[in-house]
Amino acid sequence: MIALGAIVAAGLVTALSVRDAVALDLVFTLLLYAVLGQSWNWISGYAGNISFGHAIFFGCGAYASALMVTHGLSPWLAIPAGAVAAAALAIVTGFPTLALRGHYFSIATIAVAAIVDALVRTQPWLGRATGFELPIASGWAALQFADKGPYIVLALVLFTAVQIATIALERSRLGYYLRALRANHAAAAAVGIDERSWKLLAFAWSAVIASCAGVLYAQYTLFVDPPSTIALGVSIDIALIGVVGGIGTLWGPAVGALVYVVLAKGVALELGGTGKGYDLVIYGAIICVIAALRPHGIVGAIVDGLRRRRGALELGAASATGGAA
Amino acid sequence: MEALTTFAQLLVGGVLTGLVFALVAVGLTLVYGVMDVVNFAHGEFLMLAMYATLGLALLGLGPLLGLPLAVIAMFLFGIIVYRVFVRRLLAGPPEATVFGTFGLLVLMQGLAQAVFSSDFLSVPSPPFAGTIRFAGLAVSQASVVEGCGALILTALLFAFVEYTETGRAMRAVAEDRIAATLMGIDVQRINGLAFGIGAACVGAAGGLLMLSYPVYPTAGVPFALTAFVVVALGGFGSISGALVAALLVGMLEVFGGFYLSPELKLVPVYLAYLVVVLVRPQGLLGRR
Numbered sequence: 154m155i156a157l158g159a160i161v162a163a164g165l166v167t168a169l170s171v172r173d174a175v176a177l178d179l180v181f182t183l184l185l186y187a188v189l190g191q192s193w194n195w196i197s198g199y200a201g202n203i204s205f206g207h208a209i210f211f212g213c214g215a216y217a218s219a220l221m222v223t224h225g226l227s228p229w230l231a232i233p234a235g236a237v238a239a240a241a242l243a244i245v246t247g248f249p250t251l252a253l254r255g256h257y258f259s260i261a262t263i264a265v266a267a268i269v270d271a272l273v274r275t276q277p278w279l280g281r282a283t284g285f286e287l288p289i290a291s292g293w294a295a296l297q298f299a300d301k302g303p304y305i306v307l308a309l310v311l312f313t314a315v316q317i318a319t320i321a322l323e324r325s326r327l328g329y330y331l332r333a334l335r336a337n338h339a340a341a342a343a344v345g346i347d348e349r350s351w352k353l354l355a356f357a358w359s360a361v362i363a364s365c366a367g368v369l370y371a372q373y374t375l376f377v378d379p380p381s382t383i384a385l386g387v388s389i390d391i392a393l394i395g396v397v398g399g400i401g402t403l404w405g406p407a408v409g410a411l412v413y414v415v416l417a418k419g420v421a422l423e424l425g426g427t428g429k430g431y432d433l434v435i436y437g438a439i440i441c442v443i444a445a446l447r448p449h450g451i452v453g454a455i456v457d458g459l460r461r462r463r464g465a466l467e468l469g470a471a472s473a474t475g476g477a478a
Numbered sequence: 479m480e481a482l483t484t485f486a487q488l489l490v491g492g493v494l495t496g497l498v499f500a501l502v503a504v505g506l507t508l509v510y511g512v513m514d515v516v517n518f519a520h521g522e523f524l525m526l527a528m529y530a531t532l533g534l535a536l537l538g539l540g541p542l543l544g545l546p547l548a549v550i551a552m553f554l555f556g557i558i559v560y561r562v563f564v565r566r567l568l569a570g571p572p573e574a575t576v577f578g579t580f581g582l583l584v585l586m587q588g589l590a591q592a593v594f595s596s597d598f599l600s601v602p603s604p605p606f607a608g609t610i611r612f613a614g615l616a617v618s619q620a621s622v623v624e625g626c627g628a629l630i631l632t633a634l635l636f637a638f639v640e641y642t643e644t645g646r647a648m649r650a651v652a653e654d655r656i657a658a659t660l661m662g663i664d665v666q667r668i669n670g671l672a673f674g675i676g677a678a679c680v681g682a683a684g685g686l687l688m689l690s691y692p693v694y695p696t697a698g699v700p701f702a703l704t705a706f707v708v709v710a711l712g713g714f715g716s717i718s719g720a721l722v723a724a725l726l727v728g729m730l731e732v733f734g735g736f737y738l739s740p741e742l743k744l745v746p747v748y749l750a751y752l753v754v755v756l757v758r759p760q761g762l763l764g765r766r
Contacts, residue, residue: 203577246752256516256576257710257755264706268745268748272742275741430591431592433584433591437583437585440584441582445574
């Protein structure tokens with residue numbers, strides 16, 4: 154809570170004082186990716202079902218926004234519309250697979266994402282491969298602004314809401330059930346926890362969160378097309394953010410987003426941008442190393458280290474095991 | 479009459495496509511059966527094998543002559559990946575094998591893009607370029623060779639797993655890891671071997687596919703996606719199930735591509751996956 158307050162304060166100061174467009178863009182991207190990482194974390198971290206198609210839920214929001222605005226409707230309507238579409242896709246993907254072993258779900262996320270991608274690229278009303286350019290407007294009714302300050306405020310609101318929701322998740326019945334299912338689904342089922350319905354609930358909320366981020370993204374960039382919203386590359390980025398910071402931890406996605414933004418900018422500056430595959434090499438190597446050596450990510454490793462140190466202190470043998478993080 | 483010819487043409491196309499899918503899928507299902515790991519980088523193993531075949535072809539070894547070399551190289555590659563990487567994933571939480579092999583997918587695609595660029599590359603003047611005409615049907619020679627090769631190799635793998643001592647050890651590990659260890663089976667060795675054989679299967683598939691397909695960094699993706707569906711449909715771990723399912727998926731894809739549109743040919747395949755998983759999660763021939 155203290156950390157959250159500090160971030161909100163820092164974010165507000167940034168939004169009000171900084172005028173450097175590049176810096177503001179970085180802050181916006183950071184907050185947006187932290188939200189997307191947290192959305193992924195709900196189903197893949199807390200529930201333990203790895204999603205490889207998370208970009209389509211982000212895309213639901215972005216495309217809802219694009220469709221509303223190009224049809225002369227209010228972009229605010231895109232928030233519920235995108236949420237409904239995202240939740241429906243989540244249920245279609247999750248209902249057959251969430252009661253089974255983890256890989257059934259992971260394959261289904263790839264499959265549904267591929268179907269959605271193929272459909273969007275062939276349907277004229279979804280803009281095919283060229284996508285949408287949103288007409289320029291201004292003001293809160295149009296959810297568009299000439300300068301970046303209000304966008305940062307909106308991203309901050311979304312980030313804060315999602316972090317608070319995640320704190321509530323950790324303390325709620327749903328959160329305990331998810332962790333019980335993840336630790337031992339047979340034992341959890343034996344005490345009467347219905348795996349499918351609780352995980353489906355978590356997955357639907359996860360999709361809704363990603364969709365909200367999608368609406369904000371579309372209103373910010375005013376351009377929506379498959380590669381920037383629903384393609385596999387976006388899903389890879391979201392999973393990377395979730396994995397790097399630490400799956401199943403409150404602050405993991407924020408840390409992951411920070412690492413990602415630094416990495417992505419570093420790659421773009423040092424190696425001449427994407428398209429040559431260097432970014433994929435680095436992201437892939439990071440995921441591999443974390444999976445093989447520290448499967449709980451950065452925050453997970455710190456938590457483990459602290460716990461070990463605290464345990465060691467209680468035993469009066471701090472020097473024996475502490476500080477492995 | 480014309481509709482009937484079209485139907486027969488699609489049927490033959492579906493069978494030949496399905497056989498190639500089977501060869502990609504059997505390696506995946508073998509690895510899953512033995513060690514409960516779905517290798518999400520399986521398609522990238524295929525892509526690597528295709529580049530290897532291309533390299534051998536440029537050295538003067540045609541796709542079919544290079545095939546045994548590609549198989550051996552991929553077998554060794556699989557064992558090294560198991561020893562260095564997958565073994566560590568198995569020690570972690572169950573999600574680690576899922577996102578770990580996915581990381582390998584991203585890494586291999588990136589490396590391929592960095593080294594070979596995104597260009598589509600093909601074997602120059604491949605053999606079997608002609609067309610076979612029979613009773614009004616036209617089939618390319620390459621796809622017949624690919625289909626027959628896939629059928630032979632799948633049969634060889636099936637015989638290996640069913641009738642050899644090592645194959646029996648693999649089935650024992652698949653059945654009950656702890657009991658197999660107590661019977662004196664070295665589970666690490668069997669796991670490594672299974673991973674190597676899984677990679678060798680795509681080594682063969684890559685060699686055959688280079689007869690008619692180009693290679694590029696994401697060339698393995700469509701094959702791997704169908705292979706996941708095939709393996710789930712046939713029952714995770716079942717080689718004969720994978721063969722049956724691959725033929726079904728081949729039909730679905732060819733007929734879907736013809737009657738819907740080529741861009742949407744995978745839609746019926748994935749819908750079949752969701753329906754089968756919902757109705758019969760153990761797959762067509764799998765056990766629960």
